[in-house]
Amino acid sequence: MTTSSLGAPPRNVISKILDKVGGGLVQAVLVLIGLFWLVPTLGLFVVSLRQETANNSTGWWTAFTKPAEWTIKNYADLLATGFTASFWNTVLITVPTTLLVIGIASMAAYAFAWMEFPGRDALFLVVIGLLVVPIQIALIPIAKLYGSIGIFGSIAGVVLFHVAFGLPFAIFLLRNFFAGIPRSLLEAARMDGAGEWKIFSTVVFPLAKPAVASLGIFQFLWVWNDLLVALVFANTENQPMTKALQSQMRQFGTNVDILAPGAFLSLIIPLILFFAFQRYFVQGMMAGSVK
Structure with a gap:
């Protein structure tokens, strides 16, 4: 038995x-x-x-x-150093960069996923190849370009640099998510007379909220915590918090009473953002894992 x-x-x-x-x-x-x-x-x-x-x-x-x-004297001393301006500079750099990356990448990802045009696959391979390009090799050429067109040291220059290097990953992530949307939904919208823009704005993009939220969190954190690009392209008037804290460390050494409140203020915003959108973040990370 x-x-x-x-x-x-x-x-x-x-x-x-x-x-x-x-x-x-x-x-x-x-x-x-x-x-x-x-x-x-x-x-x-x-x-x-x-x-x-x-x-x-x-x-x-x-x-x-x-x-x-x-x-709370430490925070008062920190604000007296002009840290408030650096905080708003960080916001002015991070928020437009995140919105531009999401907007441009979502439209490009829809085109790569659902639109037929000559050279689509080859162009998408180029986008994938850009994922492995380190930003260090572009610092000097872009700095020369910015100097020639007069935007070196400005917030716009920092934003454009982050957008350019944030798009390849964003397009790759959203394209894979868009490709998993059932074709029948798009065909039904086309039968109702909807054009490509209508399909993208009313069908595809609303379904991509989890992936867009995940991308937004990633992009926000990358730009918010960036130091290298800020050191190269931002001047003293337009410096974000990371560069302001680095300059304080260079000037005063281990002045914890200034660095600690500045570091906490730069940390608390990403934490709030993550906990506010963690539900969408988890959904976006799990997107495509079950077919």
């Missing part, structure tokens, strides 16, 4: 207990990992609210037993 004819073997008590607590155990482990991931952010926040002498003498975790060390 085979084992299959006898049915499943009896389960012991330990197996039943593991089945009942397994889901809760996994959730508890994930919560602990999430809290551990947030510890550096919490530490940075506490350091930004402590006096300089306290930060130099004891660890940040001791502040919870010494509330007298907490102060």
Whole structure:
């Protein structure tokens, strides 16, 4: 008599207990990992609210037993250095770049996915090839070009550079998502008399919200945290927060009372954005995994 004819073997008590607590155990482990991931952010926040002498003498975790060390003077000193202008420069660079990349890439991705034109596949291979081009090799040529047309050191120059190097990945990501949309939806729209723009704006783009949200988060974080492009193409008046913090470190060395609040302000916005759109982010990452 085979084992299959006898049915499943009896389960012991330990197996039943593991089945009942397994889901809760996994959730508890994930919560602990999430809290551990947030510890550096919490530490940075506490350091930004402590006096300089306290930060130099004891660890940040001791502040919870010494509330007298907490102060907002660090943030007042930071704003006195002109950091507010750098914050708005970062916004003026990041937001237009993200919107332009999403807008241009979504239209290009739709064309590559659903429109027939000569050289489409070859052009898409060129776009894929641009993914491996490092930005370092373009810094000097683009700097010379910007100097000749008079936009070197401006916010517009930084935005254009980020848009140019953000488009290949954006087109690649959205094209793969658009290609997974059922053809029957597009054919039904065409039978109703809709043109390509109507199909893109009313059928394809609304369905791509998860992928667009994921792309927006990626692009926002890349540009918000960028330092290399800002160092090359942004002057002192148009510098973003990353360059402003780097200049503070160069001038004053380890002045934690200035660097900590600046670093926390530059960190909190991406965190808020990620937690606000995390549902779409997860959907976008899972898009196309199940056919």
